[in-house]
Amino acid sequence: MPQKSGDRTPVSLESEQAVLGAILFDNEIYYRIASFLKTEHFFDPVHQLIYNTCGALINQGRLASPVMVDASLAASPGYAEAGGRRYLEQLAANVPSTAGAPDYARVVFDMSVRRGLITVGSEMIDRAREASLDDTPAEQLAEAEQSLYKLAETGKYGGGFKSFRTAIAEAIDLADAAVKRDGGLAGVSSGLRDLDHTLGGLHPSDLIILAGRPSMGKTSLATNIALNAARAYKAERQADGSIKTIDGAVVGLFSLEMAAEQLATRIIAEVSNVPSNEIRRGEIDQAQFELIYHASRELEALPLYIDDTGGLSIAQLAARARRLKRQHGLGLLIVDYLQLLTGSGAKRNDGRVQEITEISMGLKALAKELNVPVIALSQLSRQVEQRDDKRPQLADLRESGSIEQDADVVMFVYREEYYLKRAEPRQDTPEFGEWQAKCDAAHGVAEVIIGKQRHGPIGKVELAFEEKLTKFSNLDRRYDDFSSR
Secondary structure (H helix, E strand, O other): OOOOOOOOOOHHHHHHHHHHHHHHHHHHHHHHHHOOHHHHOOOOOOOHHHHHHHHHHHHHOOOOOOOHHHHHHHOOOOOOOOOOOHHHHHHHOOOOOOOHHHHHHHHHHHHHHHHHHHHHHHHHHHHHHHHHOOOHHHHHOOOOOHHHHHHHHOOOOOOOOOOOOHHHHHHHHHHHHHHHHHOOOOOOOOOOHHHHHHHHOOOOOOOOEEEEOOOHHHHHHHHHHHHHHHHOOOOEOOOOOOEEEEEEEOOEEEEOOOOHHHHHHHHHHHOOOOOHHHHHHHOOHHHHHHHHHHHHHOOOOOOOOEEOOOHHHHHHHHHHHHHHHHHHHHOEEEEOOOOHOOHHHHHHHHHHHHHHHHHHHHHHHHHHHHHHOEEEEOOEEEHHHHOOOOOOOOOHHHHHHHHHHHHHHHEEOOOOOHHHHHOOOOOOOOOOHHHHHHHHHHEEOOOOOOEEEEEOOEEEEEEEOOOOEEEEEOOOOOOOOEOOO
């Protein structure tokens, strides 16, 4: 299986043979390289067959020897032509050194990445040469960056089917991580006990819609979750050099409406317990200034990144999110808010409903691609205000069809206190006493209504809300009001 003369495709068949020989000689080698070296990284199809079969046998607790591998591959196309069992025995006999196997495996991996780069580059060149008027340079750049991101993250270009065995192993790993983590969460903790209890945390690849009418506190809740996740962030370096998150998350927050310094002021207010309006007006004493100073020192090192660029398209947002994950890591993405994003030029011409469809589908696709939870804030239509009971429903989502369909979780923020304050009766009327009692019961209480959840129950979670600090926290008194799906 020598390489053709003049063929400049990046490949080292000798390294592939050395890796396979080491595994056939000592099966323990497989455990040292399987975390990063996959079947598709091998160039030679027969080598792919051998590596895949070795992995299957070892994962079943069986011996991956030339005899066992030969028995499994006897009927495989191309195996006999490559030499069959004699070739396997040569691999095991001629292995240079089992100690060097990880180094040979890294060469195989690097060659695969280089071939992927060539494929991406060739496709970019061909597309740029033959592009039509509808295929804009901006779209080409966005898709090229997406392809490069996939290559950087996985070491391979393109996707494919995943075996059910692999899917099961990943599910078990997820459950194991939940058992080991405080609170038993499979996803990123929101930092809010009752919300985590209902959602099981914020799950990777989920699109979570957080909706509400103005002044309900949806931006505050999203910011609180971002802060809690960033403060809880812990990670450790793995044997292969990668970074594994143990708790919390690196957070990316796209604020399309509010400036970064305004968000920072809110966060400082939450941590220092100094109201944000007093910070903005400078109405603080020396003691409060000390609190703000210490809060800012704590916050400046947090893995929380804010992009406050307005008017982003879904393609631009995706490109920036990929870049953030590549440069700093990413475990949670927040978008404030969905309706301020724009779609592609073609979709904009098709009307707002089609544009929102493209945006919601794009956010869901991004959540899967980056394998992180994406929280997208959303507006609600004014029809909420026309009902006596102003608690939001799924039908209240603007352009609700696509948003509701693409979301894995839809949550609404609702504060009864907000509406009661605006419906105060005259003090000399019988209704005033009843109104006052309702206000006392609703004071400082917010509801998060879970209108849709693919993974669990729908229902209601009550949280404490401090309006001066725009801060959500756990409510001392807890109501179990969850209904089955």
